[in-house]
Amino acid sequence: MANGTVALEEKSFYEESTNKYSGILSWLLTTDHKRIGLLYLVTICAFFIVGVILGILMRLELIAPGPTIMEAQTYNTLFTLHGVIMIFLFIIPGLPAIFGNFFLPLQIGAKDVAFPRLNLLSWYIYVIGAILVLISLFLPGGPIDTGWTFYIPYSVRSTTNVSLAIFAAFVLGFSSILTGLNFITTVHRMRAPGMGWFRMPLFIWSIYSTAWIQIIATPVIGITILLVIMERAFGVGIFDPALGGDPILYQHLFWIYSHPAVYIMVLPAMGVVSEIIPTFARRTIFGYKAIAFSSLAIAFVGYLVWAHHMFTSGISDTARWIFSLLTFIVALPSGVKVFNWVATMYKGSIDPKPPFLWVMSFIVLFSIGGLTGLVLGSLATDIHLHDTYFVVAHFHYVMFGGTGTIFFGALFYWFPKMFGKMYSIKWANISVALFFIAFNMLYFPKFIMGYMGMPRRYFDYLPEFTNLQVISTVGSWLMGITMIIIFANLIYSVKKGKKSPENPWGGVTLEWHTASPPPLENFHEIPTVTHEPYDFSQLEEMKHESK
Amino acid sequence: MNQSSHAPAVEQHAHRDDIGAKMGMWLFLFTELLLFGGMFLMYAYYRFQYPDQFKIAAMELSTSMGTLNTIILLTSSLTVAIAITALRKGNRFLALLNLFVTIVFALAFMVNKLFEWSAKISHGIYPGSEDILNKPNGEILFYGLYYVMTGLHGLHVIIGVVILSFMFVFIYKGSVNKDNFMKLENSGLYWHLVDLIWIFLFPLFYLIH
Ligand code: HEM
Numbered sequence: 164m165a166n167g168t169v170a171l172e173e174k175s176f177y178e179e180s181t182n183k184y185s186g187i188l189s190w191l192l193t194t195d196h197k198r199i200g201l202l203y204l205v206t207i208c209a210f211f212i213v214g215v216i217l218g219i220l221m222r223l224e225l226i227a228p229g230p231t232i233m234e235a236q237t238y239n240t241l242f243t244l245h246g247v248i249m250i251f252l253f254i255i256p257g258l259p260a261i262f263g264n265f266f267l268p269l270q271i272g273a274k275d276v277a278f279p280r281l282n283l284l285s286w287y288i289y290v291i292g293a294i295l296v297l298i299s300l301f302l303p304g305g306p307i308d309t310g311w312t313f314y315i316p317y318s319v320r321s322t323t324n325v326s327l328a329i330f331a332a333f334v335l336g337f338s339s340i341l342t343g344l345n346f347i348t349t350v351h352r353m354r355a356p357g358m359g360w361f362r363m364p365l366f367i368w369s370i371y372s373t374a375w376i377q378i379i380a381t382p383v384i385g386i387t388i389l390l391v392i393m394e395r396a397f398g399v400g401i402f403d404p405a406l407g408g409d410p411i412l413y414q415h416l417f418w419i420y421s422h423p424a425v426y427i428m429v430l431p432a433m434g435v436v437s438e439i440i441p442t443f444a445r446r447t448i449f450g451y452k453a454i455a456f457s458s459l460a461i462a463f464v465g466y467l468v469w470a471h472h473m474f475t476s477g478i479s480d481t482a483r484w485i486f487s488l489l490t491f492i493v494a495l496p497s498g499v500k501v502f503n504w505v506a507t508m509y510k511g512s513i514d515p516k517p518p519f520l521w522v523m524s525f526i527v528l529f530s531i532g533g534l535t536g537l538v539l540g541s542l543a544t545d546i547h548l549h550d551t552y553f554v555v556a557h558f559h560y561v562m563f564g565g566t567g568t569i570f571f572g573a574l575f576y577w578f579p580k581m582f583g584k585m586y587s588i589k590w591a592n593i594s595v596a597l598f599f600i601a602f603n604m605l606y607f608p609k610f611i612m613g614y615m616g617m618p619r620r621y622f623d624y625l626p627e628f629t630n631l632q633v634i635s636t637v638g639s640w641l642m643g644i645t646m647i648i649i650f651a652n653l654i655y656s657v658k659k660g661k662k663s664p665e666n667p668w669g670g671v672t673l674e675w676h677t678a679s680p681p682p683l684e685n686f687h688e689i690p691t692v693t694h695e696p697y698d699f700s701q702l703e704e705m706k707h708e709s710k
Numbered sequence: 711m712n713q714s715s716h717a718p719a720v721e722q723h724a725h726r727d728d729i730g731a732k733m734g735m736w737l738f739l740f741t742e743l744l745l746f747g748g749m750f751l752m753y754a755y756y757r758f759q760y761p762d763q764f765k766i767a768a769m770e771l772s773t774s775m776g777t778l779n780t781i782i783l784l785t786s787s788l789t790v791a792i793a794i795t796a797l798r799k800g801n802r803f804l805a806l807l808n809l810f811v812t813i814v815f816a817l818a819f820m821v822n823k824l825f826e827w828s829a830k831i832s833h834g835i836y837p838g839s840e841d842i843l844n845k846p847n848g849e850i851l852f853y854g855l856y857y858v859m860t861g862l863h864g865l866h867v868i869i870g871v872v873i874l875s876f877m878f879v880f881i882y883k884g885s886v887n888k889d890n891f892m893k894l895e896n897s898g899l900y901w902h903l904v905d906l907i908w909i910f911l912f913p914l915f916y917l918i919h
Binding site for chain 2: 343344345347351379383385387390
């Protein structure tokens, strides 16, 4: 496939930079998509860890009824910050910005993205947004306490630093838009010769669909946020019922973005799954086109289901059953994917290495999250479950159990490619197992509590919930330990790990056709693509390629 | 889009890809449209709720001022288009001249807007003012939308002035030239968008009584 041979003494992108600086400046001013991907990796992981700590603190508060380690107001700011950090700083940028940046050009056989400087700018905008969030914590007025949804009218009345914090979300949206348009242009313009649309790896399809959602949906939240800020600053009246405005309109506009945003979160994860399964099952993916088009279908239908977050807000019955129906329909393309993945594994020769185990964990957790989503999507049950712990459990299962799991799956899959090192497989296996146990301990009780009527966003609860709350809190400790194991394993391996073989898993997509870590411009010569993306008959040829 | 169709043969050594640059720009403009789309949605919704009060409030706005600004902005779209064509044909002077005129028009638009706003404000019509809070809800919303939408549009005009000024310098220095005019063309696209949005704002606020 790649007709350039890789010289062994070649310099990697760590040793060669796009600018004349060395040390930290060569990173901060880099336009190399791989370095930018790593910049994102470091910043996003840092915020993820902060978010996890906030989560664990909340769980600690909930270990016993009544105030335990904090008062109600502190709890309010904690869940808001936890939500804002996890959503806007971790899960939305997570997979596209880190792995999309690093692997999109590699997988389509390009030297870089279409607009490398814009790419760096996006990272800076992300950092500025993040800094604004941090500043808002320390200014007089105190940290924002509205919940990550910033619902009107409270977000206008609250005396905390709402304006700055949501402006930060606006800025982060900008970063997301620029990344999206960069990726779309890259996919259209930079594919290597021979890589037609249906020879693109499925990760690319998912990143491509995601990029479209980023572009289409994000401006809507942008304008909505600006209006909330104006409302706070000038009292324009657009969302204020006292002046004739309509708070429900805010909810519509908010979810017109934020529901498609959940597909920004999950589509790239599905793409990674479609990469990992063929590699470890040694079989070409089952139903390539079905998976590719289901990504587009999800991107499209996902746009039309936003009002299922608002079933109890007083919207009309007609609107409710239409949105409920559409919600059920969006489950179909997701189902298509799950069945295709399972069919790919059927009769494959499965090699259960850590990335594959992460995927197994994903399929189970994501299916639970998806199916409980249907419970919330039906009108009658939603009336009972709206704003309870059931919802909290549901979205942690999809976001954390789905995308979060695959965040680690992708990290463990591509780690050898990104760093040229191998981590401890044993500890990686242990962390997957622990993660699975901790996760279910932490969140499954929340389904039950929610069903029993425990509302979300409360720092206190009735004594009968104590047992389940304690289980959940212990789960959060176990989760904390798992995170420590994962990061310790990876960080240790970056520093002291064994050198990894060029192609440790036997992957065949283009990123495995070049050195690990890749050279500055990825390939010696732009490869010419002659195979389908998951054609494992190439493995033999590839052995000769790099020697 | 069939399997055998080859990917575009981009010359990857050169970092320049004019079609790609233009595509990126169109995508960006698309997001701008959606940004304003959210506002148009709100306008539609509230107009539907308070048709009579919207009508009364709209009569307060000066149609002649709005018309003048429309003419100014439309003409500036023409001059920027002439600037682009002139540069492509190698007439640097004409390009600079027209770009200059465009910038002057843009500033004239803003000055006009300033007069308009300050007249309204001196009459006590601005969000949160006492006078306006005494008006019926529909009028409050009309003016709320008026300030937000024309304000946001004005912001885009200012950004446009900055971009066009940069282009002026680039052309003057020669880094944007006959063979490399994509930056100017993209700036022109942006300017047309600013114009286009105004063409919708104008009837919605000034013409429909
Ligand atoms: C160790 C990991 C985590 C723990 C212990 C944890 C725990 C919690 C807790 C206790 C709440 C508040 C529930 C309530 O009172 O309503 C919460 C809310 C939330 N969590 Fe997590 N969580 C974790 C990871 C994550 C991740 C990875 C994400 C996203 C990808 C996430 C997203 C959210 C969101 C969006 C909320 C809602 C905030 C709001 O109500 O405004 N969490 N989490």
